[in-house]
Amino acid sequence: MGSQPVQGLPLLPGSSFRDATKTAFHRSQTLNYKNGFAFKRLPTVGIGRERLHVNQLSQAELDELSNKRPTLTYGQPKQALPSDFIPAHVAFDKKVLKFNGYFQEDVPISTEEHFRVRQVGIYYYLEDDSMSVMEPIVENSGIPQGKFIKRQRLPKNDRGDHYHWKDLNRSINITIYGKTFRIVDCDPFTQTFLESQGIELNPPEKMIFDPYTELRKMPLRMYVTPSDFDQLKQFLAFDKKVLRFYAIWDDTVNMFGESRRFIIHYYLADDTVEVRECHEKNNGRDPFPVLIGRQRLPKKIVEKKDTFPTCVLEISDQEVLEWFTAKDFAVGKSVTLLGRTFFLYDCDEFTQRFYRDKFGISDFQPVDIKKPPPEEVKQVIPPYNGYGFVEDSLQNCFSLIPKPPKKNIIKMLQNDHKVLRYAVTMESPNPEDRKRRFVLSYCLATDMMSIYEPPMRNSGIIAGKYLGKTRVPKPGSNTDSPIYYEPADLTIGAMVEVFGHRFVITDADLYVLHYIESNLESFPAAVVQSMRDHFAPRQEATEAIKRLERSEPDEQELEAVVAEMREHLQRHNYLPDSGLQEAFLQQDRDGSGLLDKAGFFNLCEHFKVPVDDPLFQKLISLCSHGESQIKYPSFLRVFQC
Structure with a gap:
């Protein structure tokens, strides 16, 4: 590369010479972009920009290209597809x-x-x-x-x-x-x-x-009516113009009477009056909108004479001295229509504008007809009569059909079948009652207490259920908000007053101590310490008995298990490691012959001792010393010949 042979010499080793002055040796680019498309072209210059004598167009080719029509980069153009047919109902x-x-x-x-x-x-x-x-x-x-x-x-x-x-x-x-x-x-x-x-x-x-x-669109001719009052003129001038008043009919003075709201319409076109009732939701009345139909209402009527027929239901114009007019209605006044007295407390804007222009009245302040709310009568809860629970009896004061009080379902699910039992004695001036023994059970799910008296031979007292399950209030608590006994109130030596009878707690179940230990945040420190002090001697005695029971296993049983283990290992051709005994001795640094269970099982796993075998499990239980130590010399007797 970079060398050019001399003209006429063969391309053989030693026949080419290198140009020492040449410094550019890069190749020319053959890839390019045109009109957004990538294409490949032949190089026009060689390495180091040396002109190539190949891939060059001759003059004849250039003339042919100049006379040739241009085409697209990827071939001849394709004929466009015909346009889609669009029907007339769409176009x-x-x-x-x-x-x-x-x-x-x-x-x-x-x-x-x-x-x-x-x-x-x-x-x-x-x-x-x-x-x-x-x-x-x-x-x-x-x-x-x-x-x-x-x-x-x-x-x-x-x-x-x-x-x-x-x-x-x-x-x-x-x-x-x-x-x-x-x-x-x-x-x-x-x-x-x-x-x-x-x-x-x-x-x-x-x-x-x-x-x-x-x-017809031309203005009509004006005529002067000779009469002072023209009803047609009144109709044309006040057609569709209505005065609206908001009224109330207070009939509470009568039996079963009530206060009802109405709308009074006064039609200016013919001086007729209409009364419509405003129905409220769930008022219990039939939906009749009109109380008094549109008609002229008489204000003063001629006194009836003896000759007036009683069968006449309607009055004529000759019997009416005065009819109701617009000046008889005003906000803040009462008006009697056909025997009913309506109080007008408000009107609409058109009515205000009409009275302002017609009569010069400017005071249209609406009257507040809302009655003050009745004084709230405080409900007095009657005293508790002692029957049933306080919550159940209280529901009779709130509804006609009492509903059961709501229960704490979560508490009942969490404390299901959890009962605290205490041994109690009755405190009584009668010496025979002081000898009686009872069992007090406190149910944690419902906070109810029950008392049971175990049968005592030749006591002369019928034993059995003394108190059924119930919530027992503390002495001095109010029936409105009673305070009931809780597990924190039940401790050794505490006095529990159950409906006038006093009981003293003398003992408790061991489960009570376990429950207190698991729920320390719910009990006072004095109660927790009292329970611990009460159960301390009993726990020490129990531990001593367990230690005595586990101190020395049965020697005959141990020998039998060791012999059986040796036969079992021989049948399975198990050969123990020679360093097994030495490893156990090194682990026992104080020479007590005891190892903790964690170190013992680690050594067994290291020497591949099958401790999961039932016989090995039985041997380990016989060699156990307490709950956390094992006497390994007895265990190593299996591997000694």
């Missing part, structure tokens, strides 16, 4: 052309008008080439309006052709089912669509209005 969905027009119809039987101009809207639906004609609804026209021609394809002539959007334009007449419509204008979308399709639109025309309708 022209919700696209509608709208034209504004009118038509004329004759009115032969009217003297005020000879023809009528009716405006219409012509809709053309591009998705299916259907059309419809709609007539806008005019108030009080007396003509059925709305849908004039329902949506369909409309025939254009007798040859079966139908109207197309190409046939529609501004300022033209079209005939549909024998009726001629004049199209005057269209909306911007229609104009844009038709122009985009190359249709030249005619200039728009002005819409023609119906002359009789325009005549």
Whole structure:
């Protein structure tokens, strides 16, 4: 590399010479990017930028390339796929052309008008080439309006052709089912669509209005009524104008009476009054909204004469001296309507504005009709009568059907079947009762106590259940919040008063001490220490007995097990390690002949002694000294010949 042979010399060793002045030896790049695509090209220069005489285009190739059409990098371009077919109901969905027009119809039987101009809207639906004609609804026209021609394809002539959007334009007449419509204008979308399709639109025309309708819009002629009061004028002036008052009918003075709310409507158009009831949720009344129907209500009536027929249910105008008017109603006053007295405590804004403009009244302060809440009567709990539990008896004061008090389910599950038992004696001035012995059981799941008297021979007292399961309150506790005995109150020498009878705790079950030791946070230190002192002599005696029982195993049994173990090892060809005995002696540094169980089992595992075998387990139990030590000399007798 980097050498160039002399021209004419063969490429043999010794025939090439190196250029000592050459310093560049890198190769030219053959990879490149063009228009975002990676492509490979042939190198134009060699190592060290030396010009190559190969891979160069000749002049003829360059001329051919200059006259050749360019192609894509990856071959000839592919022909584009044809566009997808889009149906008309998708392409022209919700696209509608709208034209504004009118038509004329004759009115032969009217003297005020000879023809009528009716405006219409012509809709053309591009998705299916259907059309419809709609007539806008005019108030009080007396003509059925709305849908004039329902949506369909409309025939254009007798040859079966139908109207197309190409046939529609501004300022033209079209005939549909024998009726001629004049199209005057269209909306911007229609104009844009038709122009985009190359249709030249005619200039728009002005819409023609119906002359009789325009005549009716002119102001009416004013007439002066000779009468001082015109009911028609009152109706036209106050139509749909109603005074609204909020009232209350207080009937609590009568038996089974109550306070009910009403709305009083006074119609200014004809001076009639209506009373509507405001129903509340779950009031127990039938949903009749109207208490007094709309009518004129009399204020003063002529006194009835003897000749007045009693069968008449309605009064006439001749019998009424004065009717109720708007001036008889005011906020903060009472009004009697048909024998019922209503108190008006508020009104709406329109009523306030009417009275302010009509009568100059400006005080419309609403009256607060809410009754003060009744004084809360404190519930007095009657004293406890001694029957049943306090909580059960208390439920009778809260509901007609008493519900059982809630129980602490978690506490019951955690302390299920956990009972603390104590030996108690009765404290009584009677010497015979002081000799009686009882067993007091405290159930931790329900905090209930029970007392049982074991049978005593020739005592003359019927033994058995003395007190059933119940919660025993402490002496002096209140029945409203009783304080019951707890496990912390039960200790040696404590006095327990059970419904007037006193008991002294003299002894307890060993489980009581275990429970106290596992729940030290729930007991005072004095109770814990008292229990420990009480059970200390008993525990020492028990430990001494256990030590005596475990101090010396039965020698005959040990010899029998050792002999059986030797035969067992011989049958299985087990050869003990020679350093086994020496290792045990080194582990026993003080020469006591005892090893702790952890060190003993570590040595057995090191020398692969099958301690899991049942015979070995039996031998280890015979050699055990206490709970944590083993006498290893007795164990090593198995491996001695």
